[in-house]
Amino acid sequence: MSSYGVATQKALSEATDIPTNTVSNWVQRNSVPSNVILKCSVDTGADARWLVTGELAKANSSQRSRALKGKPLYDKILASGGKAVLRRILDAYGFDTQKELGDLLNISSGTISTWVRRNFFPGDVVIACALDTGVSLEWLSTGSGAMQDLPIAVKNSVLGAITLESLKLVAGKLEPQGQCIFDNRFLPKDISQDSLRYIYSGSRAWLISFDSLELSxxxxxxxxxxxxxxxxxSRRPGNRLRVSGKDGEFECSVNEVKAEGIVAVCIKKFL
Known part of the structure; x- marks a missing residue:
């Protein structure tokens, strides 16, 4: 109620578009659903740790000035369950497998698999993950925004830093992963920074310019x-191409493939 700037359960019901009797049940049961806590934090800007535990000051004490999203935001959170939210939880912890997550939280693999199968949104785990890792609660809940909300002072302290959209290449598709900060001194001088995206897959990563679409x-x-x-x-006579990838090499005509972008910088991990 403090976060939404209201004084009564009825006013809270109107602000959140949640029935008044449902709000009353929370009080009677001494339990507020985790999805509602998530919605409140993302909707009002209130600090998630303060909402859950009462520790720390509120992240934003002037909530009335925010444009509240209400039910559309709540629906978006509930629709972000299953495989997508599990992937974000694993990325936040830096895990590759469901077993690592299960071992950390003492949750069975069967339970985690059920989230995916039923497209379930595990609100309690999302809150725990956000508090544990410090990632953006909005990104973790909905996939929107940056994974890490870095303070402006931190961004400005990096000389020549630029912010790029981060995308993960999974099964032939690009999945948004928020944003990353990159030192532009490593970039070719003739590349437009506005066209660059950071794309990664496994141990491979690239800065790709989406301006160039004519194959060379x-x-x-x-x-x-x-x-x-x-x-x-590599180009061949007769409008032919030789194309080499991680799975092999082949030749084709230019019109048999579609160029999405050219790699400006290739980044390799050395383990």
Whole structure:
């Protein structure tokens, strides 16, 4: 109620579009659903830790000035369950497998698999993950915004830093992963920064410019029959291409593949 700037349960009901009798039940049962806590934090800007535990000051004490999203936001949170929210939880913890998450939280693999199968939104786990890792609660809940909400002072302290959209290449599709900060001193001088995106897959990562769409010799993000991947391309006479990827090499005509962007910087992990 403090976060929404209201004084009564009825006013809270009107602000959240949640029935008054439902709000009353929370009081009687001494329990507020985790999804409602998530919605309140994202909707009002209130600090999630303060909402859950009462610790720390509210992140935003002037809630009335915010444009509240109400039921559309609540619906968006509930619709962000299943595989998508599980993937974000794993990324926040830096885990590759469901077993690692289960071992950390003492949750069975069967329960985690049920989230995916039933497209379930595990609100309690999302809150615990946000408090545990410090990632953005909005990103964790809905996939919107940046994974990490870095203070402006931190961003400005990095000389020549630029903010790029981050995308994960999964099964031939690009999945939004928020934003990342990159030192522009590593960029080629003739590349437009506005066209760049950070894309990664496993141990491979690239800065890709989406301005260049006319195929030439180089490394490209290609769409082949609706599936995206990064390939080395060299032109051949007769409007032919030689295309090399992680799974092999082949030749084709120029019009058999679609160029999505050219790789400006290739980043490799050395383990």
């Amino acid at each position: 010799n180089g490394t490209w993000l290609l769409d082949i029959d609706g599936t995206l991947d990064v390939y080395s391309v």
